[in-house]
Amino acid sequence: MAAFDSNVDYVPTWCAGCGDYGILNAWKKAMASLNLDLEQTVLVAGIGCSSKISQYVNTYRIETLHGRALPVATGVKLANHHLTVIAEGGDGDGMGLGMGHFVHTARRNLDITYFIHNNQIYGLTKGQTSPASDLGMVTKFTPPPLGNLERPINIVKMALSVGATFVARASVANVAELAALMAQAIRHPGFAVIDILQPCVSFNHVNTYQWYQQRVKPIEEMAGYDPENLEKAISLAGLWGEQIPVGLFYREIRPTFNGSLPQLSQEPLAKQEINNVDITNIMKTFC
Amino acid sequence: MNKRYYTCLFGGEAGYGVMSAGSMVAKGANRSGLWSFAVNEYPSLIKGGLNSCLVRISDQPLTAYEEPIDFLGIFSQKAFEGHIHQLRPGAIVLYDSTTVIIDENKVPAGITLYPLSLLEYIPKGGPKIMGNSAMLGAFCALTGYPPAVLVEGMKDEFHSETLREQNISILETVYAHVLSTLPSKKIFPLHFKKGAQPKMFINGNESISLAAIKAGCKLSAGYPMTPGSSVLTYLVDYGADYGFVFKQAEDEIAAINMLIGASFAGVRSIGSTSGGGFALMVEALGFAAQAEVPLVMVNAQRGGPSTGLPTRTAQADLNFVVHASQGEFPRIVMAPGDIEECFYETFRVFNLADKYQVPCIILTDKFLADSSVSQPLFDTENLTIERGKLFEPQNKTSDQPYLRYQLSPDGVSPRAIPGQIGGRHIATSYTHGEDGFYSSGNHEYALNEPAVVVAGTDKLYNKLSAMEKDMPSINVYGPAEANLTIIAWGSTKGAILEAMEQAARQGILVNFLQVLYISPFPTVAFESFIQHMNKTLLIEGNKTGQLGSIIRANTGYKADHSFFKYNSKAFVPSEILAKIKEVLS
Numbered sequence: 037m038a039a040f041d042s043n044v045d046y047v048p049t050w051c052a053g054c055g056d057y058g059i060l061n062a063w064k065k066a067m068a069s070l071n072l073d074l075e076q077t078v079l080v081a082g083i084g085c086s087s088k089i090s091q092y093v094n095t096y097r098i099e100t101l102h103g104r105a106l107p108v109a110t111g112v113k114l115a116n117h118h119l120t121v122i123a124e125g126g127d128g129d130g131m132g133l134g135m136g137h138f139v140h141t142a143r144r145n146l147d148i149t150y151f152i153h154n155n156q157i158y159g160l161t162k163g164q165t166s167p168a169s170d171l172g173m174v175t176k177f178t179p180p181p182l183g184n185l186e187r188p189i190n191i192v193k194m195a196l197s198v199g200a201t202f203v204a205r206a207s208v209a210n211v212a213e214l215a216a217l218m219a220q221a222i223r224h225p226g227f228a229v230i231d232i233l234q235p236c237v238s239f240n241h242v243n244t245y246q247w248y249q250q251r252v253k254p255i256e257e258m259a260g261y262d263p264e265n266l267e268k269a270i271s272l273a274g275l276w277g278e279q280i281p282v283g284l285f286y287r288e289i290r291p292t293f294n295g296s297l298p299q300l301s302q303e304p305l306a307k308q309e310i311n312n313v314d315i316t317n318i319m320k321t322f323c
Numbered sequence: 324m325n326k327r328y329y330t331c332l333f334g335g336e337a338g339y340g341v342m343s344a345g346s347m348v349a350k351g352a353n354r355s356g357l358w359s360f361a362v363n364e365y366p367s368l369i370k371g372g373l374n375s376c377l378v379r380i381s382d383q384p385l386t387a388y389e390e391p392i393d394f395l396g397i398f399s400q401k402a403f404e405g406h407i408h409q410l411r412p413g414a415i416v417l418y419d420s421t422t423v424i425i426d427e428n429k430v431p432a433g434i435t436l437y438p439l440s441l442l443e444y445i446p447k448g449g450p451k452i453m454g455n456s457a458m459l460g461a462f463c464a465l466t467g468y469p470p471a472v473l474v475e476g477m478k479d480e481f482h483s484e485t486l487r488e489q490n491i492s493i494l495e496t497v498y499a500h501v502l503s504t505l506p507s508k509k510i511f512p513l514h515f516k517k518g519a520q521p522k523m524f525i526n527g528n529e530s531i532s533l534a535a536i537k538a539g540c541k542l543s544a545g546y547p548m549t550p551g552s553s554v555l556t557y558l559v560d561y562g563a564d565y566g567f568v569f570k571q572a573e574d575e576i577a578a579i580n581m582l583i584g585a586s587f588a589g590v591r592s593i594g595s596t597s598g599g600g601f602a603l604m605v606e607a608l609g610f611a612a613q614a615e616v617p618l619v620m621v622n623a624q625r626g627g628p629s630t631g632l633p634t635r636t637a638q639a640d641l642n643f644v645v646h647a648s649q650g651e652f653p654r655i656v657m658a659p660g661d662i663e664e665c666f667y668e669t670f671r672v673f674n675l676a677d678k679y680q681v682p683c684i685i686l687t688d689k690f691l692a693d694s695s696v697s698q699p700l701f702d703t704e705n706l707t708i709e710r711g712k713l714f715e716p717q718n719k720t721s722d723q724p725y726l727r728y729q730l731s732p733d734g735v736s737p738r739a740i741p742g743q744i745g746g747r748h749i750a751t752s753y754t755h756g757e758d759g760f761y762s763s764g765n766h767e768y769a770l771n772e773p774a775v776v777v778a779g780t781d782k783l784y785n786k787l788s789a790m791e792k793d794m795p796s797i798n799v800y801g802p803a804e805a806n807l808t809i810i811a812w813g814s815t816k817g818a819i820l821e822a823m824e825q826a827a828r829q830g831i832l833v834n835f836l837q838v839l840y841i842s843p844f845p846t847v848a849f850e851s852f853i854q855h856m857n858k859t860l861l862i863e864g865n866k867t868g869q870l871g872s873i874i875r876a877n878t879g880y881k882a883d884h885s886f887f888k889y890n891s892k893a894f895v896p897s898e899i900l901a902k903i904k905e906v907l908s
Contacts, residue, residue, distance in 0.1 A: 046760060078741045080584065083752070090749060091760060096741040098587055099751040100580065101610050107544075107577040111584020111592070112741065114542055114568055119588065119741055140573040299566045306589035306740065308566055310539025311708050318533060318561045319700050322523035323354070 046091055055234025058208035059153055060089055065211070066218035067095075072120060080109040082125030082134065085160045085236075086153030089124060103133025106141045109148050116304040117147070117294045120222060127154040131167035131189045142198040142227050144293040149221045149228045152191055155236035156243050163239030173242060191231040192285055193273040196266065201288045202228030203269065205281065207252045208235075209245060217284065226292050233280070248280070255283035263287050326383045329512055330391065331466070333458065334375040334406055335398025335422075337368060340455035344396070345376025347459065347480060349524060349695065351472035352380045356519030358697040360385040362690070362893070367549070367633040373401045382513050385696065386661065386817035387896050394466055396458045398422055398441070410434055415465050417458065437465060439501065444493050456490040460497030467509035470498045523698045527665045527691040527814075528595070531621060532557035533701070534669035535593045536565050539708055540619070542592040544570040544581035546600060549633050550689040551623040554595035575603040579620065583607060586616045587750055589740035591673055595621035598640045599630065601647070608682050609648035612783065614750045615728065615738075617676035617683075617711075619669075624688040626891055635891035636689035638813055638864030644684045645842045645873065652783050653790070655683040656842035659691065660798075660816030662698045664839065670706050675794060678711035679786045680735060686841075688864065690893035691814035714739035714746045726757040730778060734785030754779055787843055796845030799852060801827075801834030806907055808856040809835045810882055812870050815862050815894050822899035833903055838870060844877040853880060860906050861885040862899065 050056045067074075077095040081087035083102040090097040096119075100108045109123040130138055130152050141148070157175065158164040164177040165184045168191065172183040195203045202224040206214040214232065221228035233252070235244050255261055255272060258281055262268045269286035294300050331348060333341040342363050349359035360379045366372040379388045391411040397403050397418045403425060410416065412433045418425060420438035430436060441457040456477075463470040474491050481487035502508065525533075531554050535543075543562075545555045559569045572578035578594055585592040596604070601622045611618040624640045626632025645656055657672050659665045669685055676683045714725060714737040727748035729736040736757075739746025753761035756768050756775045768775045801823050809819055819835050826833045836852055838845070853859070861871045861882035866889045874880055886902045888894055 074747060075744050076742055078588070094747060096739075096747050097749040098584070098614065099749060099753060100583075101606055101752055104576065104580045104607065104610075107572065107580035108584035108587070110570070110577075111542070111544065111581035111586070112588040113584075114570060114581070115585035115588035115590035115592075116742060136573050137577055140577070297568060299563075299568050305541040305566065305568060305585075306742070308539075308541060310541070310591065313537050313539055313565065315533055315537045315703060316700075317564075318536065319523055320521070321561075322525045322529065323521040323700075 048092055049088065050085060051238050053237040054085070055155060055208040055236070056086055056089060056153060058211050059086070059151070059214070059232055059234060060092055062208070062211045062214040062218055063089065063093060065215035066222065069215065069219050070222060072222070076118065077120040077122070078112050080105045080112060080121065080123045082129035084126040084129045084158070086126040087124065087129065103129050104137065105129070106134060106137040106150065110141060110146055113146055113148050113294055114300070114305065116306040117300050118304050121148040122151065122222065123148060124151045125153070126159070127152060127156060127168040127191065128158045128166040131191065135167070138194070139198045142195060142200040142229070145199060145201055145226045145290050147225055147227070147292040147294050149224070151218065151230050151232060153234055154191060154231050155234045155240055156188070157236045157240040159236045159239055170242070190273060190276055191229070193270060195229040195231070196270050196273055196286055199227075200229045201226035201290050203285045204229070204283065205231040205233065205285065207233045207248050207282055209249055209252075220284070224287065225295070226288075226290060233282070251278065251280040252282045253279050255281040255285060326381050327513060328379055328381045328389075329393050330377065330379045330389065331394035331396065331462070332375055332377045332392045332406055332409065333396045333455075334373060334402030336371050336401075337365065337374050338370050338452065339398040340452040341374050341398065342376040343480070344455040344459055345378045346695070347473055347476050348462070348468065349378045349380070351468075351476045352513070352515070353522055353524040353697045354476070354519070355472055356516030357382060357513055358385045359524060359695070360388050360697070361695045362388050363693055365634050373399065373405055375402065375406070380513055387821045389895050389897055394462065396462055398454065398458070400424065417461050417465055419454065437461070439497075441497070444497055446489060449489065453490060453493060456493040457497045460494040461501045463494075464498050464501035464505065465509065467511035469511070469515055470494060472515060521700070523700060524695050525662060525698050526693055526695040527659070527662060527687050528554045528623065528693065529557050530662050530665035531595070531669045531685065531687070532561060534666045535673070536562060536567065537703055537706060538591060538670050538673035540591040540593050540673065541566060542568050542570070542582070542585045542590050543594060544572045544578040544592070545594055545596065546572050546575045546578050548575075548597045548600045550625055550692045551596040551600065551621055553692065554593070554621055554623070558593075575600040576607065579604040579607040579618075582618060582620075583611050583614070583616050586618060587614070587741070591619075591677070593619045593621065595623065597623050597625050598627050598643065601640070601644065605647045608654075609650055609652065610752045611682040612648070612652035612654065613752050613754070615680040615736075616750065617680055619672055619676050619683050619685065621685045621687065623692040624686065632891050634689065636814070636864065636893050637889065637891070638688055638815070639866070639869065639889065641686065641812070641841065641865070641869040642872065644686055651780070652681075653787055654681055654842055655679070655790070655794070655840065656686055657683065657840050658686040658813040658838070660813060660837055660839065661691070662696050663701075665691065666701050668839065671794070674709040675790070678709055678735070678793070679790050680711065680738060681786065681790075686813065688814050711735065712737040714743060716743060716745040724758070727759050728755060728757045728779070728782065730757055730782055732785065733789050734782045791843055791845065794840045796838070796840040797848045797852065798837040798839055799834065800837065802832050803834070805832040805834040806857060807831075807833045807903060808853070808859045809833060809862055810838070810859055810870070810874070811835070811862040812838045812841060813864070815864060818894040818896045818899055819862065821896035822903060825896060825900050826903055831903060831907065841870065841873065844873060846877050849874065850878050850880070858883045858906065860902065862894065863887050864894065865889050
């Protein structure tokens, strides 16, 4: 287990009771269960409270810009497709600035994993409405009486509709289940997304542990559940309110972007010999 | 020996193939021992408008073009009206008599008009673009350009045998017809040689692409934007055999972040865009600098601000790229002046990016990116890949943790590549200490933040002294003693060199200081040269004299005279010569 332990010298700066602790715990359990080679694993994080997880784990890591984890992860994977690449960030980072990248990474089914810490609020900037905040939510930027006037993005439904091939939701309250889903997502050959529900104890006083606990329900127990059927998955993904389904919504094996490129069928680009490239033949095409 | 020139221009609406007609003429001359320079002009549209291809041919190497033309071949009224002022005395105008009506009284004396119903020669149902083969046939007859040279070129141009045969047949039919109407056979003023030493006919963007492949660049990501994106098109075309991967990104922000990801993972990568796309990339430029990830980005300038002039040239992004992004960090800005520098300096920039782990910008413009020039094959013999300091696991002892941002006198720390054993680390966009941690994640830093910040910032700037010695910052051309020194950057170089030749022939001594690497600014080299000079003339393709302001900021020096052009056109030698005379009068 020690190899998967956090960087002990660096103490998390998350608030006491933050859901990110649970996610970090599940992360380490997932890596241990897969026995991942940490030297061959890259965590690509955005910027935000959730992205600080990159400071507390022990793989290769790159802390990118707010919203830009997915394109950086894309570059890493194309450069060396033998690496296990995990992108991670919050609902604000991923669904606000990062939304365009999310849609396109999903439709190209790149073989990477994306963990979204979803606390329905901006935490590190101290409590503004996020694209995942519920209607009517009161925050610093959406004061009463109106509160938030925009419908929240349903991350699972979004991921399903734009072509992610592994889509799950988990609550951080159940670390064992989250860890198991994380491991499955990493193993999945394609773009795998987990919408991880977590409370923000400092700035979201609506969607608390209790709020989630009262609503989450294992998707396997719900009528019409079939993780091979996209229509049914989208239908269940529409549930958000009294009942919030958690578990694996959908899984599909579809050719990946990186797997479809003949240039990546063998050695990664990063390992190719670059000394003495001969360009004589191209020069001749200009003559 | 005086250079001899012949300039022809093919013009018409988009869709008539005037640019490929020009290109075939230029390539044919290039293959026959002559030197060609082709300038394409086109508005931002697909059909209609006014496209033109000006081809200047000489018996000696060319670095520039001039506006006056000896032959005008046109398919539209607009093309006639747009180019009539360029006709040299004695020029020939060939025009399609179904689309162009010319009032002979409005044409200066001494101009030969030759109307011909060019489109009539297209086989029934054939596309109007075939009219360009009719035009080429008539061009050969009217000028004496050997038709066999174009027929030979068409064999490469057309992959479909039917199309090839049809076009060759049109060319030969029209050639024979026009020849039969002339009193005698024309002789082209320049001599075509068979079996001449092969030269390339290549533009700036193609040269940059070739350099990238030679430099071992394996990945590019980009979003289409004229005139930058043809670098990417060429890489897609030529790179496949070299294992090269191109990823079209959803936007420029994604593109540059993909490049940073690939570079972090150890692959040399390149992006190419124009000012608007570069504007979107600016935040990530600072990310590359902060994380010390090597980055090579091309900005092929076009007119601005905003959408500006998508297909016209300008040199107005210099201040922007030199200062782009928040905070302070060293960067390399290299502005190639010609095709050779596009190749050799791009290759060098890849090495510099790796050695100093800094973002590098190759600043070109539409004129350089898109104009094709005769160019001997590049000499790649002595080009060596230098990857700079890389982490070597065997040099690490177990009680010594790997520090990605270890402080060192030259500011550069060994870079570990994901997948390397013992090199795990965090690369980051945060201001950080040697281990890559931001102060909030490290108790020691939190107590000592000011010192960590100063050390981290100084680390970036400590790279400068070695970096500056490692780049050919300025080029000097012309005599050591001169009446006038021209100071310029980028694609103005070619026109300046030709103007200097002409000036020298008239006994005017002019030399030229080209600032090739503009950031970091070569203060020492600039000052030591300029202090011995008499009068100076600053030449730039912008309104405000952006290089001039950079020179002033770095050295306090202000050029005596200036010549700024921002009318969407490149400089030509004659106007520079006129300015030289004006300044010295």
